[in-house]
Amino acid sequence: MSWYNEFPHMPIDDLRALKKGIDAGFKGFTREYGETIELIFEPVKQFMILAEDFMLDTPWPIILLLISGLVWLGSRNWKIVLGTVITLLLIGFFDMWEDTMKTVAMTFVATLLAIVIGIPIGILMSRSTLVERLVTPILDVMQTMPAFVYLIPVVMLLGIGKVPGLISVIIYAIPPIIRLTNLGIRLVDKDVLEAGDAFGASYWQRLRQIQMPLALPTIMAGINQTIMMALSMVVVASMIGVQGLGQPVLKAIANQYFTLGIFNGLAIVGIAIIFDRASQAYGKRLQKHSEVVHG
Amino acid sequence: MASQSIEIKNLYKIFGPHGERYVDMVANGMTKTELNEKHSHVLGLQDINIHMPAGQIQVVMGLSGSGKSTLIRHINRLIDPTAGEVLYDGVDVCKMKKGALRQFRRHKTAMVFQKFALLPHRTVMENTVFGLEIQGVPAGECERRATRWLDRVGLTGFEDNYPNQLSGGMQQRVGLARALTNDADILLMDEAFSALDPLIRMDMQTVLLDIQKELQKTIVFITHDLDEALRLGDRIAILRDGAVVQQGTGQEIVLNPADEYISSFVKEVNRGRVVKVKTIMTPVASDAGSELISVNENVLLEKAAKTMTDSNQQNALVVDASGNTVGQLDIHDVIAAMVTPVEHEGAEEEASAEAA
Ligand SMILES: Nc1ncnc2c1ncn2[C@@H]1O[C@H](COP(=O)(O)OP(=O)(O)O)[C@@H](O)[C@H]1O
Numbered sequence: 001m002s003w004y005n006e007f008p009h010m011p012i013d014d015l016r017a018l019k020k021g022i023d024a025g026f027k028g029f030t031r032e033y034g035e036t037i038e039l040i041f042e043p044v045k046q047f048m049i050l051a052e053d054f055m056l057d058t059p060w061p062i063i064l065l066l067i068s069g070l071v072w073l074g075s076r077n078w079k080i081v082l083g084t085v086i087t088l089l090l091i092g093f094f095d096m097w098e099d100t101m102k103t104v105a106m107t108f109v110a111t112l113l114a115i116v117i118g119i120p121i122g123i124l125m126s127r128s129t130l131v132e133r134l135v136t137p138i139l140d141v142m143q144t145m146p147a148f149v150y151l152i153p154v155v156m157l158l159g160i161g162k163v164p165g166l167i168s169v170i171i172y173a174i175p176p177i178i179r180l181t182n183l184g185i186r187l188v189d190k191d192v193l194e195a196g197d198a199f200g201a202s203y204w205q206r207l208r209q210i211q212m213p214l215a216l217p218t219i220m221a222g223i224n225q226t227i228m229m230a231l232s233m234v235v236v237a238s239m240i241g242v243q244g245l246g247q248p249v250l251k252a253i254a255n256q257y258f259t260l261g262i263f264n265g266l267a268i269v270g271i272a273i274i275f276d277r278a279s280q281a282y283g284k285r286l287q288k289h290s291e292v293v294h295g
Numbered sequence: 296m297a298s299q300s301i302e303i304k305n306l307y308k309i310f311g312p313h314g315e316r317y318v319d320m321v322a323n324g325m326t327k328t329e330l331n332e333k334h335s336h337v338l339g340l341q342d343i344n345i346h347m348p349a350g351q352i353q354v355v356m357g358l359s360g361s362g363k364s365t366l367i368r369h370i371n372r373l374i375d376p377t378a379g380e381v382l383y384d385g386v387d388v389c390k391m392k393k394g395a396l397r398q399f400r401r402h403k404t405a406m407v408f409q410k411f412a413l414l415p416h417r418t419v420m421e422n423t424v425f426g427l428e429i430q431g432v433p434a435g436e437c438e439r440r441a442t443r444w445l446d447r448v449g450l451t452g453f454e455d456n457y458p459n460q461l462s463g464g465m466q467q468r469v470g471l472a473r474a475l476t477n478d479a480d481i482l483l484m485d486e487a488f489s490a491l492d493p494l495i496r497m498d499m500q501t502v503l504l505d506i507q508k509e510l511q512k513t514i515v516f517i518t519h520d521l522d523e524a525l526r527l528g529d530r531i532a533i534l535r536d537g538a539v540v541q542q543g544t545g546q547e548i549v550l551n552p553a554d555e556y557i558s559s560f561v562k563e564v565n566r567g568r569v570v571k572v573k574t575i576m577t578p579v580a581s582d583a584g585s586e587l588i589s590v591n592e593n594v595l596l597e598k599a600a601k602t603m604t605d606s607n608q609q610n611a612l613v614v615d616a617s618g619n620t621v622g623q624l625d626i627h628d629v630i631a632a633m634v635t636p637v638e639h640e641g642a643e644e645e646a647s648a649e650a651a
Pocket residue numbers: 310311337338339357358359360361362363364365366
């Protein structure tokens with residue numbers, strides 16, 4: 001009755017051999033193609049460095065002005081701008097400016113790449129139910145797989161540093177933008193689409209002039225979620241060498257520096273709120289035309 | 296560039312994965328219910344044959360679910376037929392390749408929708424230029440042409456509003472302006488005024504008739520409302536369960552309903568506004584005085600009755616367009632024709648009397 005009390009698993013030796021085999025295979029693949037892959041990601045790395053250098057080399061008052069200006073352009077809301085200025089001043093005052101800038105640069109680049117990659121995938125999904133059925137489970141895996149687990153192959157392939165960090169942040173943060181692009185396009189009013197067809201719109205005209213603008217509020221909600229997830233991933237990614245606010249948090253955990261952890265954690269919360277409020281207000285403004293309903 | 300007629304020939308539409316298998320069965324008399332129960336396919340249209348005259352308004356009428364929307368969507372092939380032809384200017388729309396179809400839709404047709412189907416994120420002006428933009432007309436030219444039609448439908452001053460800021464009637468004016476700006480021969484209107492209040496609907500009908508007087512497009516107008524059909528339609532086709540049960544002019548249908556279904560429709564109609572005097576005139580009596588007033592043969596009964604009572608006349612002469620006397624009219628006949636409720640049998644008698 002031993003099979004009843006203990007699950008009859010694969011013999012330990014076989015299992016070990018299997019894991020070793022896969023690991024060896026992957027290591028072989030890494031040795032073979034690691035450099036090529038690194039080369040492929042070189043432009044991304046340069047872009048990342050450029051963004052970081054810009055945030056770090058530009059004098060802080062200019063960055064402060066720039067961020068507040070962007071927040072104003074997006075939200076047109078003085079309260080949000082004021083909150084932004086105060087948050088950034090506090091961050092600087094508590095000597096977290098540099099780390100914050102690194103994190104902002106990372107989040108910015110990750111979000112941008114997630115949009116550039118995610119929106120076309122979302123469009124493809126909305127076009128074909130087959131693609132939707134294939135991509136959805138992958139997104140499910142990406143969202144439920146513990147982030148630490150997929151750090152492993154990324155690190156094996158690319159080592160420790162900015163690019164592997166960026167990749168893991170993107171993998172973690174990209175699902176909402178893909179899902180909501182797909183959803184937004186699928187929810188576009190059939191009658192309006194039919195009007196487009198009746199006037200002879202081509203595929204691209206349909207996409208550009210009807211589907212994308214009508215899906216935009218939903219896509220914006222996806223971008224908002226993507227930004228939030230990218231920010232929260234920055235801490236995890238600090239384990240593989242991503243610089244920024246995550247590093248001090250990691251140090252704080254290792255050494256039980258309570259205050260260090262709290263300060264940096266709060267800084268992350270602060271910029272998360274700024275990003276969130278600004279992008280949500282922007283999304284709302286995009287929908288303004290649908291609010292003024294005839295009485 | 297004169298308008299062309301649209302010729303619909305033996306058109307069938309059966310919704311479902313294998314519609315083509317059932318065309319013959321339907322042609323041999325299988326009903327919509329049978330088709331649905333035995334083969335789970337939906338009969339959309341069966342054996343439609345309509346000649347839609349060039350430069351005139353063809354109304355297609357029928358109750359909800361009778362296949363009106365399905366029919367009008369075959370003309371610009373938003374729906375592909377299961378069998379049959381839709382000819383425009385000698386070309387079968389159903390056989391056009393993708394590119395040709397797109398050009399046909401862009402340049403030959405324009406459509407107005409029941410639920411307006413405007414782009415909510417665009418202003419009135421931006422909506423109106425939509426068709427031209429799709430055609431690739433430069434922006435300045437688009438606006439110039441759109442401005443004219445916006446003015447024509449009474450939307451000057453609203454160019455920068457969003458659709459949501461306008462009432463239903465105003466939104467449909469945008470829909471109409473968008474279609475007219477396209478400058479296409481064929482205007483397809485699927486229950487375009489059905490969502491509007493009665494008074495606004497009358498307004499829109501007047502706008503459409505005025506514009507049609509000037510443009511003479513080939514208009515296909517869908518409605519479920521007989522009054523609207525009679526007011527707008529040069530010709531009317533009545534659909535039931537996807538088949539044409541009767542077609543002809545409004546007067547023909549009112550005076551001679553093909554079956555109970557149609558007579559139940561036309562019973563309530565104000566015949567004075569549909570029937571023309573030439574339908575009820577009698578041959579000129581030899582003693583008819585030349586002092587009698589004359590009315591044109593195409594005048595409607597209601598108008599003739601008013602003319603005659605206004606001038607205190609019991610009788611009048613009926614003249615054709617060039618002024619020749621073609622018959623005479625008795626006020627009693629006029630009034631009798633206006634008030635007689637149309638029974639099915641009665642209508643048949645009248646028809647044979649008319650033919651005699
Ligand atoms: N895509 C479709 N699939 C299946 N049945 C349809 C489809 N479109 C319309 N029908 C059916 O065809 C019939 C005619 O519909 P429709 O043309 O919309 O009628 P109407 O416009 O006169 O109200 C209805 O029975 C409807 O249910």
